[in-house]
Amino acid sequence: MSPRPGIVLEVDRSTPATLFWHGEGFGLETLPVGSRVIYAPEPLAALKDPDAAIRHALEHPLGDSAPLSSLLRPGMRLTIAFDDVSLPLPPMRSPDVRQRVIEAVLDMAAAAGVDDVILIAALALHRRMTDDELRHALGSRIFDAFAPHGLLQQHDAEDPANLVHLGQTDEGEDVELNRRAAESDLLIYVNINLVAMDGGHKSVATGLASYKSLRHHHNVRTMRASRSFMDMHRSQLHTSNWRMGKLIADAGVKVFQIETTLNNDTFPAEVRFLQRREWEWSLRDRASFYAASRALARTPPEVARRIFHSVQAPHEMTSVQAGEVGAVHDRTLQQVHRQQLVEVKGQTDILTMGLPYICPYNVNSIMNPILVACLGLGYFFNLYRNKPLVREGGVVIMSHPTPWAFNPVHHPSYIDFFEQVLAETTDMLEVESKYEAAFATDPWYIHLYRTSYAYHGVHPFYMWYWCAHALEHVGKVIVVGGDRAAVRRLGFAPASTLADALEMASDVVGRDPTITHMHAPPLMLADVQ
Amino acid sequence: MKALVFERSLPRFAASRVASALAGTGHGVGVGPLELREVDPPVLPGSDWVRLRPRLAGICGSDIATLDGRSSRYFEHIVSFPFVPGHEIVADVLGGDLDGCRVVVEPVLGCEARGIREFCAACREGRKGSCERIAFGSLAPGLQTGYCADTGGGWSMSLVAHLSQLHEVPVDLTDEAAVMVEPAACAVHASCSAGIESGASVLVLGAGTLGLCTVAALRAFCRPGTLVAVAKHPDQRRLARDLGADQVVGPGEVMRAARRLSGSLALSRPHDTGQIERLAGGVDVVLDCVGSPESLEQSLAVTRPGGQIVLVGMPGPVRLDLAPLWQREITLRGAYAYGVERRPEGPRPTFELAFELVRVARLERLVSARYPLERFEEAVAHAASAGRRASVKVVFDLSLKGAAARPDQAHAGGREEEPTK
Numbered sequence: 001m002s003p004r005p006g007i008v009l010e011v012d013r014s015t016p017a018t019l020f021w022h023g024e025g026f027g028l029e030t031l032p033v034g035s036r037v038i039y040a041p042e043p044l045a046a047l048k049d050p051d052a053a054i055r056h057a058l059e060h061p062l063g064d065s066a067p068l069s070s071l072l073r074p075g076m077r078l079t080i081a082f083d084d085v086s087l088p089l090p091p092m093r094s095p096d097v098r099q100r101v102i103e104a105v106l107d108m109a110a111a112a113g114v115d116d117v118i119l120i121a122a123l124a125l126h127r128r129m130t131d132d133e134l135r136h137a138l139g140s141r142i143f144d145a146f147a148p149h150g151l152l153q154q155h156d157a158e159d160p161a162n163l164v165h166l167g168q169t170d171e172g173e174d175v176e177l178n179r180r181a182a183e184s185d186l187l188i189y190v191n192i193n194l195v196a197m198d199g200g201h202k203s204v205a206t207g208l209a210s211y212k213s214l215r216h217h218h219n220v221r222t223m224r225a226s227r228s229f230m231d232m233h234r235s236q237l238h239t240s241n242w243r244m245g246k247l248i249a250d251a252g253v254k255v256f257q258i259e260t261t262l263n264n265d266t267f268p269a270e271v272r273f274l275q276r277r278e279w280e281w282s283l284r285d286r287a288s289f290y291a292a293s294r295a296l297a298r299t300p301p302e303v304a305r306r307i308f309h310s311v312q313a314p315h316e317m318t319s320v321q322a323g324e325v326g327a328v329h330d331r332t333l334q335q336v337h338r339q340q341l342v343e344v345k346g347q348t349d350i351l352t353m354g355l356p357y358i359c360p361y362n363v364n365s366i367m368n369p370i371l372v373a374c375l376g377l378g379y380f381f382n383l384y385r386n387k388p389l390v391r392e393g394g395v396v397i398m399s400h401p402t403p404w405a406f407n408p409v410h411h412p413s414y415i416d417f418f419e420q421v422l423a424e425t426t427d428m429l430e431v432e433s434k435y436e437a438a439f440a441t442d443p444w445y446i447h448l449y450r451t452s453y454a455y456h457g458v459h460p461f462y463m464w465y466w467c468a469h470a471l472e473h474v475g476k477v478i479v480v481g482g483d484r485a486a487v488r489r490l491g492f493a494p495a496s497t498l499a500d501a502l503e504m505a506s507d508v509v510g511r512d513p514t515i516t517h518m519h520a521p522p523l524m525l526a527d528v529q
Numbered sequence: 530m531k532a533l534v535f536e537r538s539l540p541r542f543a544a545s546r547v548a549s550a551l552a553g554t555g556h557g558v559g560v561g562p563l564e565l566r567e568v569d570p571p572v573l574p575g576s577d578w579v580r581l582r583p584r585l586a587g588i589c590g591s592d593i594a595t596l597d598g599r600s601s602r603y604f605e606h607i608v609s610f611p612f613v614p615g616h617e618i619v620a621d622v623l624g625g626d627l628d629g630c631r632v633v634v635e636p637v638l639g640c641e642a643r644g645i646r647e648f649c650a651a652c653r654e655g656r657k658g659s660c661e662r663i664a665f666g667s668l669a670p671g672l673q674t675g676y677c678a679d680t681g682g683g684w685s686m687s688l689v690a691h692l693s694q695l696h697e698v699p700v701d702l703t704d705e706a707a708v709m710v711e712p713a714a715c716a717v718h719a720s721c722s723a724g725i726e727s728g729a730s731v732l733v734l735g736a737g738t739l740g741l742c743t744v745a746a747l748r749a750f751c752r753p754g755t756l757v758a759v760a761k762h763p764d765q766r767r768l769a770r771d772l773g774a775d776q777v778v779g780p781g782e783v784m785r786a787a788r789r790l791s792g793s794l795a796l797s798r799p800h801d802t803g804q805i806e807r808l809a810g811g812v813d814v815v816l817d818c819v820g821s822p823e824s825l826e827q828s829l830a831v832t833r834p835g836g837q838i839v840l841v842g843m844p845g846p847v848r849l850d851l852a853p854l855w856q857r858e859i860t861l862r863g864a865y866a867y868g869v870e871r872r873p874e875g876p877r878p879t880f881e882l883a884f885e886l887v888r889v890a891r892l893e894r895l896v897s898a899r900y901p902l903e904r905f906e907e908a909v910a911h912a913a914s915a916g917r918r919a920s921v922k923v924v925f926d927l928s929l930k931g932a933a934a935r936p937d938q939a940h941a942g943g944r945e946e947e948p949t950k
Contacts (some may be wrong), residue, residue, distance in 0.1 A: 408803035415803075416789050419782045444794045452801035 003042035006342030006524055009277075011035040016278045018517060019289075020354030020498070022481055023367060023401040024304035025296045026274070028289075029498050035515040036348065038389075039277055040524035043265035044339050046316030050097075054104045054320050057258065062331060063324025068105070068256060071186050072112035079184040080105060081122045081155075081208055082137070085129045086360035087192040088262055089521075091136065092315040097260045099139035101190045101320070105258075106142065118180055119146050121154040122189070122207030125214065125449070125456035126361070127410050128154045133364075153180070157210040157456065158446045165212075166251040169243040173216035175251075178208040182253050191259045193332045195383070196230040196340070196525055199259050200329035201245025202238065209244075211440050211458060216240055220428045223468040228382035230525055232333070245325060258322040261335040262315040264522035271311075275522050301403065308357045309364050340525040344389065347528060349513035350505050351390035352498070353380045355400040356521055361455065361463065365407040369486040370414055370422075370463050372402045377477065378466030380518055387528040389516055393475040395505040397498070402482030402490075409453050413445045417460035418489065426491035428468050436461050475508045530570050532685030533905055535595070537610035538562045546598030555913020557597050558906045563614070565902055571681040571689045574667060575644060578689050580623045581632070585708040585899070585924045586683025587617030588912040590737060590820075591843040592675075596909055601845045608676040609669035615683025615925070616675035619698060619707035623687075632695040633710045634683070635880050636674035637866050642691035643668050651868075655878070658718070658866025673866075684902060684925055696880050706893035708924055709742070713892055714883035716742035719841040719864035720751050721871065721882070725814050728754035730790050734783070734828060735818035736760035736769050737915065738895060738922045739841055743816050745890035748773025750872070750882065755790055757812070759783050762916040772890055787812050787831035811836060816864075820844040829853045839864050899926035 009015065017028035018037055031037065047053045058068040065071075072078070082098045085091075102119070109117055119142070121129055134152065135143040146152035155178050156162060164179040181187050181204070189207075193199040206214065216222075217240035223229070225236035232238035248255065267274045271292060273285035281289070296304055319335040321328045357367060359375040367375070376398040381388065390396060406415045421435050436458060439445065445457025471477070477492040478501040487494040495501035505513065518524065545561025573580065592614050594600045616636035622628055640652040643666025651659035664670035671677020674690060681688030698707045720743060725731060731753040733743050744758050758774035759782075760766040766777045778786040784805045788795050793810030797803070811833035817824045820842030826849060828838045834857040841864050854861060867879030886892065897920030900908035905925070912923035 409801075410803070412803035416785050420776065420778065420786060420789060423778075424776065438789075438792075442789065442792055444788065444792075447794060448801055448803060452803065454801075454803055 003044055006041040007039050008342065008344055009037045009039065011037060016281075018519065019274065019278060020352075020399045021356040021521075022354060022399045024301060024308050024357045025401075026293060026354065028278075031352075031517060032502070032515060035517060036344075037517045037519050038342055038344060038524060038526060039519045040264055040342065040522040041339060043263040043316075043522075044318045046263060047318060047320070050100055050317045050320070051104065053317070054101055057320045057322040058104060058108065061256070061323025062321055063327030065256060065323035068188075068322065069108055069112060071254075071256060072109050072114050074113035074115070076114055076116065076185040077183070078109055078114050078117045078186050078188070079120060079181045080117065080188045080190060081120045081181055081204070082190040083192050083198075083203070083207070084121045084123050084126055085133050085137070085363050086126060087198065088194045088313065088315055089358055089360060089363070090266065090311050090313045091363065092262070093312045094136065095139055096137045097192055097262065097317050098137050098190050099142065100317070101258055101260065102138060102142055105188055105190070117151065119152045120178060120181060120208070122203065123155045123157070124207050124209060125157055125211065125459050125462075127449070127453045127455045130453065155208050156450055158450050163210050166253070167247055169247050171240070171243060173240060173244060174212045175205065175244045175247050176210040176213045177204070177248065177253070181208050182248075182251070186254050186256060188256045188258060191257070193259050193261050193336055195379075195523060196232070196333055196336050197237075199332055200232065200238065200241070201248075201325055202241040203257065204248060204255055205241045205244035211456070213244065215440075218462045218465065220432050220465050220468045223465045224472055227469060228384050228388070230382050231385045255325055256322065257325040257328045258320065259328050259332040260317055261319045261332055261339065263318050264339055265314045265316060266522045268311065268314055301401070305357065305366065337525065340523055341385075341527050342524050344516070344526045344528050347387055347391040348389055348394065348516035349391060349509040350395045350397060350502065350515045351381070352397045352515065352517040353399070353520070355380070355398050361459070362407070362410070365410045366403070366405050367400070368406045368411055368414055368418070369402050369404065369483075369490055370418060370460050372398070372400050372479075372482070373490050373492075374463040374466045376400070377470035378463065380520065381470040383518070383520070383524060384526045384528050388473055389518070389526050389528055390474060392473055393508070395476045395478065395508050396470065396474050397478045397480060397495075397501045397505065399480040399498070400482055402479055402486050404483050404486040410455060411460070412448055412454050413439055413442070413457040414455070414460040417464075422489050422491075428465065428471065431461065431464060476505065478504055530568060530686040531902055532566060532568050532613045532681065533615075533902060534564055534566050534568060534611045535614055536562045536564070542598050545596060549597035549599070553913070554597055555593055555910040558909045561596055561598065563596055563905065565905060570687040571679060573689050574679060577692045579625050579627060579692065579695070581618070581620035581634070581688050581690050582623055582686065583615070583618050583620040583683045583688065583925075583927045584631070584704050585619050585926055586615040587708050587712065587738075587922055587924045588909060589617055589712065590739060593909060593913050594843060594845060599845050600843070604672070604676070607664050607670050607672045609671050609678035612671065612676050612678050613682035613685045613688065614675050615685070616673045617708055617711040617924075618674070618683035618688070619704050620683070620688070622695070627695070631698040631707070633698055633707050633880070634674055634690050635694045635696060635714070635867070636711065638663060638668060638671050638673060638677055638680070640666065641693045655869035655876070657868050659868065684905070686927060696884070699884075702884075702888065703893050705896040706887050709887050709892040709895060709922065710880065710883045712738050712922070713742045713746070713886045714867040714879045715739060715841070715864070716746040717750060717882045717886055718867045718870065718879045719743055719816055719839055720746040721879075722864055723814055723816065723837060723839045723862075725751045725753060727752040729813035730755050730757075731814045731816065732757045732759065732783070732787060732790075732812045732831060733774070733816045733818060734759045734824050735842060736762075736765035737818065740818035741765070741768050741772055741895060741921060742886070742892065743818050743841060744769050744774050745772040745892065746886055747816075749886050749889060757786055757790060762919065764919040765916050765921075768895070768921065783827055783831060784808065791833060793833070810834070813837070814839065816841050818842045822847045822849060825849055829859065832857070832859050834858060836860070837862065895921040896924055897921050898923045899929060900924075901926065901929035903930070
């Protein structure tokens with residue numbers, strides 16, 4: 001039976017209560033009659049033989065690329081870069097798709113007599129991966145073969161000796177890349193395309209770049225002009241990355257792109273109710289929900305966090321394509337759309353969303369308030385094509401505990417950003433002009449980024465900019481059940497319950513608003529007509 | 530006349546110390562050595578002295594420490610009992626050529642006030658706060674009016690002052706503004722004597738009266754590169770910003786703020802956890818307007834090697850690890866009272882600058898509540914918890930009688946609300 005497409009349900013009197021995520025927990029909320037609930041399509045069928053599909057993709061590349069085996073030769077310098085710990089979400093069960101792809105590539109490289117191979121985690125300005133995380137992503141065979149010999153590296157955007165400036169685009173954007181990657185005879189990039197924003201030229205131009213490069217597209221102006229950054233044809237973020245991709249190619253860097261897509265089978269069987277439609281919950285689903293929600297209500301947040309972060313998704317690969325970047329990415333996007341696209345008729349006055357415990361930047365970590373804002377207003381708000389789900393001047397209601405809590409190892413500059421910068425101003429342009437440079441060049445943040453497991457000093461700024469389009473668009477943001485001080489520090493309004501939030505929203509959108517709820521995860525992409 | 534009199538009484542001193550330790554600062558007054566009494570007005574010590582009738586008299590942090598029994602025994606030889614506290618005074622002159630004049634008292638009792646013909650070196654230079662003769666001359670020992678048995682103090686209906694102590698209050702300056710001149714002068718002296726270089730990073734610990742006045746003084750008379758105030762309560766935060774702080778942080782954010790401001794590396798154990806236990810660098814200058822062991826320890830933790838800590842708030846006995854002071858070659862200096870400040874335009878009396886500061890920074894807004902002498906226990910308790918009660922300066926209003934007490938200023942109460950979208 002083929003998976004069912006996504007749907008937009010209109011709530012009536014017989015509609016059961018709707019599941020809302022709330023960080024490391026969830027609950028059921030009764031939405032007003034007439035509200036809409038958007039459900040993602042059901043998980044697509046997995047590739048029957050993913051390893052065969054990978055080998056086929058490598059030997060039948062898209063675009064003007066030659067088969068991979070013909071690009072490999074003895075004596076060449078081969079670099080394989082791969083997406084970091086921010087993908088996929090939640091982390092997938094072993095074997096991770098990166099392991100499958102890189103094992104296939106390495107087998108071909110070995111067969112061709114290539115012995116100068118380096119693997120690089122394409123961190124951009126993200127934190128370094130731990131050995132356990134690398135081992136999980138690549139598998140023990142690769143990890144044990146490469147890591148002990150220094151052949152498994154993590155991109156260091158603050159190592160001047162290992163960066164090379166390739167030039168400027170015709171828009172004056174600096175392109176500074178990882179030297180080893182740029183100076184290799186062949187750079188293979190292994191991607192996981194979880195959402196439409198990922199992949200394409202963004203993989204190399206962002207993942208292997210320095211702050212000097214990234215600042216050209218990770219800024220307020222670009223984010224406000226990306227409508228949305230899940231739609232590359234209307235995204236300045238992507239336009240900039242594509243210009244950089246062209247410059248990278250013109251500079252002679254030969255990139256062989258391998259992109260993969262996953263289905264949205266997000267949660268293991270024990271908690272499968274989390275991705276089922278509520279009216280289809282079985283007795284077992286209901287029992288699981290009540291048992292889990294009651295247990296979580298009694299569980300300290302840090303314990304609940306550990307439990308949730310141990311969840312591994314049963315994601316399966318739905319496609320793999322390789323070759324020339326543009327052609328590969330076009331095919332990838334088709335697959336992402338096939339899994340995530342939901343047609344939605346018209347915008348809404350109020351958009352509600354239950355935010356889960358994880359986003360790309362808090363794997364094995366705390367979802368701090370800035371990341372809450374980023375997940376809601378950066379990611380979920382931007383999960384649209386054509387028009388935002390919420391109308392201009394409308395209200396976004398997010399449900400999340402939004403604790404005033406930070407992981408000091410992963411997010412040291414976030415603490416200062418939240419305590420010091422947002423205490424002064426939440427204005428995007430003022431934040432950018434007044435504080436960004438100091439954080440980006442702060443020697444302690446750089447030291448922690450390079451030697452510990454810290455996100456780069458500038459990273460909280462990027463997460464804040466990620467909200468720029470939403471904050472320019474909406475009239476009010478309300479957080480249900482959040483730490484009131486933390487929510488206020490973000491510039492949002494706290495509410496105790498969804499009913500209170502809807503009441504507060506009426507000040508902006510009137511007494512009879514249209515309401516739409518994004519039932520995510522699993523992730524979706526709203527095609528708003 | 531009525532006066533609040535502080536007697537030498539070791540049992541009551543001990544009782545106030547215990548009570549304040551148990552019930553909180555400011556709550557030891559009822560069992561302590563301070564009493565409201567009918568006493569004879571002080572005698573004029575000489576022809577160049579005048580009698581004053583106080584209008585307003587402030588309650589200072591040093592007063593509270595004394596009433597709590599927390600003040601240092603160091604002062605035993607430079608005060609005389611019984612004394613009437615109160616050294617932040619705006620008063621009317623009674624009699625003589627200045628009869629009817631409204632004045633602020635410069636309370637230090639230096640060589641001139643003490644009738645000492647041959648001034649000490651400090652007094653010769655106008656540095657009255659550093660007078661070496663505060664226990665000598667024609668007066669009983671006492672470093673200031675308010676700690677001397679012969680002069681009386683502001684917490685009464687009458688005191689005496691030497692003509693050299695008087696500063697006439699301009700007609701357009703309110704009593705509330707005038708009563709702020711003395712604490713403002715302390716802040717001016719602390720700021721100007723620190724030798725803060727232009728562009729220096731400066732951190733002010735504490736946002737009570739002294740801390741807020743210091744923020745204002747630094748903004749008015751120095752050129753700090755970045756001025757960070759540490760404030761605990763919402764109204765203090767707002768006032769610190771209004772008075773010129775570039776940034777205001779909470780007490781728990783000081784280390785991170787100092788690190789970011791200075792671009793310093795930080796040390797933690799185990800290494801590189803993102804927690805900060807110690808800074809490798811720090812800010813150029815810290816003005817500690819609290820004077821507690823904790824604030825001093827914090828000051829040492831956030832001052833850069835070769836930097837300076839200015840102790841503005843009155844300290845007591847402190848047990849402190851001075852290893853960072855030694856290893857980082859930090860200068861620790863006190864800033865007490867006032868005298869003459871070196872300014873680009875030439876030497877200027879601190880009080881003259883303080884009058885300017887009060888006017889330009891509108892420091893009268895810091896006066897938050899007035900009490901009659903009869904309600905001194907409440908007044909002191911209020912002053913001791915001023916920040917928590919959205920207040921700053923609590924004063925005795927000598928025109929009030931009995932139960933009357935007046936909250937001043939619109940800023941009393943209120944909570945910090947951040948704008949929301």
